Amino acid sequence: MKKRALISVSDKRNIVEFAAGLVNLNFEIISTGGTLKTLQDADIPAIPIDQVTGFPEILDGRVKTLHPLVHGGLLAKRSNPDHVKQLEVNQIHPIDLVVVNLYPFKQTLEKPGVSKEEIIENIDIGGPTMLRSAAKNYADVLVVVDPSDYEFTLQSLETGTVDLDVRQKFAAKVFRHTANYDAMIGSYFLTQTAEEFPETYTVTYEKVQSLRYGENPHQIAAFYKNPIQDGMSLANAEQLHGKELSFNNIQDANAAVEILAEYDGPTAVAVKHMNPCGIGMGASIEEAFQEAFEADPVSIFGGIIALNREVDSQTAEKLSEIFLEIVIAPSFSEKALDILTSKKNIRLLTMDMNRNNQQKFRLTTIDGGMLIQSNDDGVIEEKDLEVVTKKSPSDAELKQLLFAWKAVKHVKSNAIVLAKNNQTVGIGAGQMNRVGAARIAIEQAGSKAIGAVMASDAFFPMPDTVEAAIKAGVTAIIQPGGSKRDQDSIDVCNRHGIAMVFTGMRHFKH
Structure with a gap:
C-alpha cells in the first residue's frame, strides 16, 4: 500500500516543488479545492478529496475534510491491532503525511474595508481539525504546517524514516500554530463583543528575532510582536x-x-x-x-x-x-x-507615525500570574484644567503646562518635569519621595528653572515640593490634585503669587 499524503494549503509557496518531491518518494497525494487545482495544473497527480470520502464538498467548501474516512486515517494508531482492524473493516486508507496551512484570517482582517462576512468565512474549521488530529497522532503521522520545513521534510523522508523527536517537534509547532490562529480569532470577537476582561485572557505574539541577551548578559531574551497590531508601533x-x-x-x-x-x-x-x-x-x-x-x-x-x-x-x-x-x-x-x-x-x-486609536492593553507578568490594564491614554486639554489659585496662568504658561504634563506622564514615578519654551529643562524620575524628584529636576534645570513651569505626575502630600519649586523660580504648576492637604500647597502658591492648576488625572508609571 502506497504511503498517502494529504495536502491542503492556503499559502502555496513551494507547494508544487514539495508535492513533486513526495511523488518521487512514491507518495500518493490527496488534495482539496484550490490546492488540488494548483497541483493538477502543474501535472502533479492528485486525488480529489471527494473521491476518498465518497461525499461532495458542500456548503461552499465549509465541509469537505470533516469525514471519518479522513480523520480515521489520521487518528488510527498503527501499533494498536484493534485500530488497524477497524481501518480494514471500514476500508479506511491510513494517511501518513499531512501538509496543511490555514485560511488567511490575519491577512483578511488587514484588508481595507473588509466585510464581517468575509472575515467569518476566513475562519478555518477543517484545516485546524486535520492539523490537530495529525499532531495528536504524531508517532504515526508526520504533520507539516510551515512551508519553511518542506526542504527538511523531503530530506528526512529520503532517509526512509523520520525520527520521533522530529515528528514531535513538528507536532508542537502545529499546536502553537493553531493556538496562535484561535487567539487571533478570539481577539477579533472580543472587539466585536466589547468585553474588556473575559473569564480567560489569551494573547498571541509572533517571533521577530532572538536577542543576544536580555537586560543583562546572563539573561536570555527574544522579541515578539502582536500579529495584528498596525499603526504607530x-x-x-x-x-x-x-x-x-x-x-x-x-x-x-x-x-x-x-x-x-x-x-x-x-x-x-x-x-x-x-x-x-x-x-x-x-x-x-x-x-x-x-x-x-x-x-x-x-x-x-x-x-x-x-x-x-x-x-x-x-x-x-x-x-x-x-x-x-x-x-x-x-x-x-x-x-x-x-x-x-x-x-x-x-x-x-x-516607522509609521500614524497613531492607532484601537483600545490597547498592557500586560505585566508577576511570579505565577499577570496584570492587565488599559494603556494610559488619558489626555488633558486646556478646558479640563481647574485653576485653584488666585492667580491664573497666562496663555504662554498654559501652553508650557500642557507640554510638561504630556512629558511627566512618561517619566517613572515619582516624577517631576520642569519645562520652558517647549523644552524640558529638568526631569526628576523614579524617586521614593516627590520632593526628592523635584530637587533632581531643579538641580538639572539650574538657572533655566527661573520662569519655568512644573508638572507633577501625582498630588503633593505636603507643600515642600511647591516650596522648592517657588524657591527655584517656577511660575506655574500643574498637578492632579486630590490630596487631603491640597489647600496647604494652594496657600503657598497664593502667598508667592504663582498659578497652580489641577488636572483631576494621575499618571503614575511604575
Whole structure:
C-alpha cells in the first residue's frame, strides 16, 4: 500500500516543488479545492478529496475534510491491532503525511474595508481539525504546517524514516500554530463583543528575532510582536542601518515612540533607561532636536532619539556629532541617510507615525500570574484644567503646562518635569519621595528653572515640593490634585503669587 499524503494549503509557496518531491518518494497525494487545482495544473497527480470520502464538498467548501474516512486515517494508531482492524473493516486508507496551512484570517482582517462576512468565512474549521488530529497522532503521522520545513521534510523522508523527536517537534509547532490562529480569532470577537476582561485572557505574539541577551548578559531574551497590531508601533518599524537591536534598545525605543505620540508639532524625544532625558519642540525638526539636545546634553550621550518629521541633512549633521544608539523617524532624506550611515554603530529605524486609536492593553507578568490594564491614554486639554489659585496662568504658561504634563506622564514615578519654551529643562524620575524628584529636576534645570513651569505626575502630600519649586523660580504648576492637604500647597502658591492648576488625572508609571 502506497504511503498517502494529504495536502491542503492556503499559502502555496513551494507547494508544487514539495508535492513533486513526495511523488518521487512514491507518495500518493490527496488534495482539496484550490490546492488540488494548483497541483493538477502543474501535472502533479492528485486525488480529489471527494473521491476518498465518497461525499461532495458542500456548503461552499465549509465541509469537505470533516469525514471519518479522513480523520480515521489520521487518528488510527498503527501499533494498536484493534485500530488497524477497524481501518480494514471500514476500508479506511491510513494517511501518513499531512501538509496543511490555514485560511488567511490575519491577512483578511488587514484588508481595507473588509466585510464581517468575509472575515467569518476566513475562519478555518477543517484545516485546524486535520492539523490537530495529525499532531495528536504524531508517532504515526508526520504533520507539516510551515512551508519553511518542506526542504527538511523531503530530506528526512529520503532517509526512509523520520525520527520521533522530529515528528514531535513538528507536532508542537502545529499546536502553537493553531493556538496562535484561535487567539487571533478570539481577539477579533472580543472587539466585536466589547468585553474588556473575559473569564480567560489569551494573547498571541509572533517571533521577530532572538536577542543576544536580555537586560543583562546572563539573561536570555527574544522579541515578539502582536500579529495584528498596525499603526504607530515599534514592532512594525523597518531598520535601515546598523546592527540588531538589543533588549534594552527595544525597551528604550518603545518608550521614545510612546512619548513622541503625545505631540503634534515637530518634536524630538531623547530617552535613556526608558525615561526621557530631553523633549523639544520647534518650528522645524532640526530646531526640535536642538531643543531636546540642549535639555540635557550629558544624558543624551548613548541615548535614543525619536523624531516625528523626516530627518533632513541639517538635522542629520547634528545627530552625527554625538554618539547615539538609535534614531527613529518616519523617514530620512537621501542626504541624511548618506550622513548617518557613515557611522557604523548607529541604528536607523523608520516607522509609521500614524497613531492607532484601537483600545490597547498592557500586560505585566508577576511570579505565577499577570496584570492587565488599559494603556494610559488619558489626555488633558486646556478646558479640563481647574485653576485653584488666585492667580491664573497666562496663555504662554498654559501652553508650557500642557507640554510638561504630556512629558511627566512618561517619566517613572515619582516624577517631576520642569519645562520652558517647549523644552524640558529638568526631569526628576523614579524617586521614593516627590520632593526628592523635584530637587533632581531643579538641580538639572539650574538657572533655566527661573520662569519655568512644573508638572507633577501625582498630588503633593505636603507643600515642600511647591516650596522648592517657588524657591527655584517656577511660575506655574500643574498637578492632579486630590490630596487631603491640597489647600496647604494652594496657600503657598497664593502667598508667592504663582498659578497652580489641577488636572483631576494621575499618571503614575511604575
